[in-house]
Amino acid sequence: MDTVNPEASLAPLSAALAAAKQGLVDRGVLVDLVVLSAVAGEHALVIGPPGTAKSQAVRRIANALGGQYFEYLLGRFTEPNEIFGPVDLARLREGVVETLTTGMLPEAEIAFLDEVFQGSSAILNTLLGILQERRFRRGLTMMDCPLRICVAASNQLPEDPSLEAFADRFLVRVFVDRVPDPSLDELLASGWTLTDRLNAVASVNDLRAAHEAMRAVDLAAVRPLLAAALRELRGAGIVLSDRRAVKCQRLIAAAATLAGRAVASNADLWPVIYALPTLDQQTLAQEKLRAMLAASDNATLPSAAEDASAGPLARARRIEKAGHALLAARPAQPDHAWQLQLEGVAREIDATFHASQMPEAIAALRRSLVAELRA
Amino acid sequence: MLLNVTWTPRMPAAPPLTASGVYLQGHAARGLARELLTAPLPPLEAVFIAEGIVLLGPAEQLPWRDGALYLGRDAAEPRLYLPSTLAPSVPVEWLAAALARQHGLHPPYALTESKTVIPLAGARPLDAATLTRRIAA
Numbered sequence: 001m002d003t004v005n006p007e008a009s010l011a012p013l014s015a016a017l018a019a020a021k022q023g024l025v026d027r028g029v030l031v032d033l034v035v036l037s038a039v040a041g042e043h044a045l046v047i048g049p050p051g052t053a054k055s056q057a058v059r060r061i062a063n064a065l066g067g068q069y070f071e072y073l074l075g076r077f078t079e080p081n082e083i084f085g086p087v088d089l090a091r092l093r094e095g096v097v098e099t100l101t102t103g104m105l106p107e108a109e110i111a112f113l114d115e116v117f118q119g120s121s122a123i124l125n126t127l128l129g130i131l132q133e134r135r136f137r138r139g140l141t142m143m144d145c146p147l148r149i150c151v152a153a154s155n156q157l158p159e160d161p162s163l164e165a166f167a168d169r170f171l172v173r174v175f176v177d178r179v180p181d182p183s184l185d186e187l188l189a190s191g192w193t194l195t196d197r198l199n200a201v202a203s204v205n206d207l208r209a210a211h212e213a214m215r216a217v218d219l220a221a222v223r224p225l226l227a228a229a230l231r232e233l234r235g236a237g238i239v240l241s242d243r244r245a246v247k248c249q250r251l252i253a254a255a256a257t258l259a260g261r262a263v264a265s266n267a268d269l270w271p272v273i274y275a276l277p278t279l280d281q282q283t284l285a286q287e288k289l290r291a292m293l294a295a296s297d298n299a300t301l302p303s304a305a306e307d308a309s310a311g312p313l314a315r316a317r318r319i320e321k322a323g324h325a326l327l328a329a330r331p332a333q334p335d336h337a338w339q340l341q342l343e344g345v346a347r348e349i350d351a352t353f354h355a356s357q358m359p360e361a362i363a364a365l366r367r368s369l370v371a372e373l374r375a
Numbered sequence: 376m377l378l379n380v381t382w383t384p385r386m387p388a389a390p391p392l393t394a395s396g397v398y399l400q401g402h403a404a405r406g407l408a409r410e411l412l413t414a415p416l417p418p419l420e421a422v423f424i425a426e427g428i429v430l431l432g433p434a435e436q437l438p439w440r441d442g443a444l445y446l447g448r449d450a451a452e453p454r455l456y457l458p459s460t461l462a463p464s465v466p467v468e469w470l471a472a473a474l475a476r477q478h479g480l481h482p483p484y485a486l487t488e489s490k491t492v493i494p495l496a497g498a499r500p501l502d503a504a505t506l507t508r509r510i511a512a
Contacts, residue, residue, distance in 0.1 A: 182435050294387035312386040343439040351394040351434070351445035354384040354460035370441055 009209040010260055012202035014300050016064035019201050020057070021303070023194040025187045026179045027057040028303030033274060034061050036301055037172045038110070038149035039210040040254035042247065043131055045116075045170035046153040047279070052176050054153045055112055059196050062110040065207065066200025067148065070108035074119045083113075083123055084138060097139030106136035109146050109204045116152035117163050124166050131169045148207050157278065168277075171247050175279040210257050217253035222264040226252065229272055229292055236288045238281045248275045258300040270296040270308035286310060316359045319348055323365045327372065334372070342369050380470060382461040382488045392447020392459040394434040398485060398493070400427035403440040408506050411438075420498040423509055429485055431456070431498055446485050454482030456495065461488055 013035060020031045030046060034057070037044040046054045055071060062069040072083055081087065085104035087097060101107050105127075113119075119127070127150075130136055134145045150170075158167055179187045230245055240248070251271035256264035270293050276282045286293075286308065296309035302321060306314035323345045331338055346369045349362055358366070385391055399407055404427035411417075419432035429446075430437060437445070447459035452467040463470055463486070474480040474492065485493040499505070 182433060290390075291388065310390045344435065347394070347434070347437060347439040347443075347445070350439070350443060351447070351459045352391045353386070354458075357384045357386060357460075373439075 007260070009202075009206035009213075010258065010300060012206045013065075013210060013258065016061065016200075016202035016206075017300065019064045019198055020061040023190045024053060024057055024060065025183050025190060027053050027176070029307045030054070030057045030174050030176060031061050032301040032304035033172050033174050034058060034149060034151055035207075036251060036254050036258065036271060036274075036304065037151075038207050039214050039257060040171075040250040041148075041211055041214070042171040042250060043150045043152070043169065044172040044174060045167060046151060046174045046176060047155070047157055048153070048176035049155060049178065052178055054176060055114055056194075056196060058110070058112040058151045060198055062112070063196065063198040064200060065110065065202050065204060067109035067204040067207075068107060068146070069110050069112075070103075070105045071112040071114070072105075073114040074116055074123070076118050076120075078119060078123065080120075080122050080126060080138070083119075084126060084136065087139075097141075099136075099138045099141040101136065101141070101143070105147075106130065106143060106145050109148050111147060111150040113150065113152045115154060117154050117158045117160075117167070124163075128166065128169065146204075148204060148211075168241070168244075171244060172251065172271075172274045173277055173282070174274065175282070210254070213262075214250065214253045214257045216262070217256045218263040219249055219253060220263075222252055222256075222266065222268060223249075225266055225269055225292065226272065229269060229289055232288055232292070233276075233285055236284055238276060238285055238288075240275060244275050244277075248272050251275060255298055255301065255305075259298045260300075266292070266295045267297040267313070269293055270298075270305050270311075270314075273308040274304070312353075312357075312359075315352060316362050319345065319352070320361050320365055323349075323369060327368055330372070334375075339373065342373055345369060346373065380490070381464040382458065383464070385460055385462045389462060392449060392457060394437055394445040394447055394459050396429060396431040396446035396456045396485065397437045398427065398429045398444040398446060398487065399438075399440055399442070403442050404428045405510065407438055407440055408510050411501065412503060412506055412510075416501045416503065419501050421501045421505070422493065422495050422498045423505070424493060428509070429456075429493055429495065429498075430501070431495065444487060452482070454484075456483070456485035458486075458488055 017031060017035055021028045033044055048054055083105050085099045085101040088100050091098045105111055130145050131150055134147055136143050136145050152170060158164055230240060252264050252268050255268040255271050273282050273285050276285055293309035294311045296305045296311040297313040298305040302318045306318050326341055349366050353362055417436045419430045419436055422429040445459040446456035448456055449467045452471050455467055455471055471482060483495040485495060
């Protein structure tokens, strides 16, 4: 295994996130959470209606990361061969059941399984082993899997208790919906030109390095905060299983790692929202934990940090990033369209931050925007 | 119209209100009115008062000017437009009840940090003729 400097991996991972998000509308949170989950060594379950760019978002981040990617749409009649590979007929003639896994899920580093709950028990049982142990077993075939993350998708959460147990293996839950009305124009414009073919700007080695750094993060300061958050949630009737509560720490450590921190702080508590299994629980938790998550901040995962916390720091960082990117893209002859975009950022700043509480970085950005708009 | 209420920044205790209106005064209002006449009018409703103009509509349609006050609505009383970055010291439902009881004012209206109440019942879609009259006035 190549030795990669964890700190040196942050820049390529940031670049991969930016490349994957470009052109996607309202899917920044999903892309952020795929990388967060991968660094944490966990898997993600995306719930949302068909045609909401779930697979496109995952495909784009997989391409940007350059990983061995496997994607499949499961149906009620999907055979295990279609996911794990066909039986080796030559070996079968010798009386041995082995699986040819080339190009199939057992050899994938990033996997996307659409309509995962449609899979048969044979598929889901084998998948469980891959998800939990990163190990594929079928007949005489036993191999370690290089899987960094499996993202599964479904239109809705399963109601069958037997499927709930399988669903519980996906620590991170992301709920997506059709883009809101105000974003439709942007969706139509970007969707017309968007391509899934991205050049890799990072590698799975960067994910691996970040994962190793995650395991070394100091959580001593944040554990009491997490415990307090869990008690607050219990008081609101939201009970996280002990297993999910413990595993939450991996998400928090991953958030700290991706923020460039070796010691987790209250700025990294926000992933706890995404460990909650249902949308109602996540929405209620955002309200109950608002004060605790106010300091949330993550330069690498700004969309998810802001979405989870609605915190001023996370919001300010997103606006700052968007504003500076716009100023950097100043056309040679500034046109009305560009000015409207500048006005949009200025409007969001003034509608979000009262002058008495405006962070200095936002105030500086505002001065730059006003200078351009008055020019 | 003076109200015995104080205003404090909403964040971090609560997120800002989604902007659904903007209040511009003086030169900023007159400058905006002139500019609006030079392009297709945005799908906004307008209320003209002596001090300026209030525009109501989706956030992405609201114009930006330096000094503009953005207004949002609290779900507890959606007919009140409040400064999007500020929270009143009393629940908005109490504010509305007090304004109705003490001053005979009924929503919709906008409240500003300077304790001004701007009735909005007369809001009408922006039109060039009204804008022209306002500029000339």
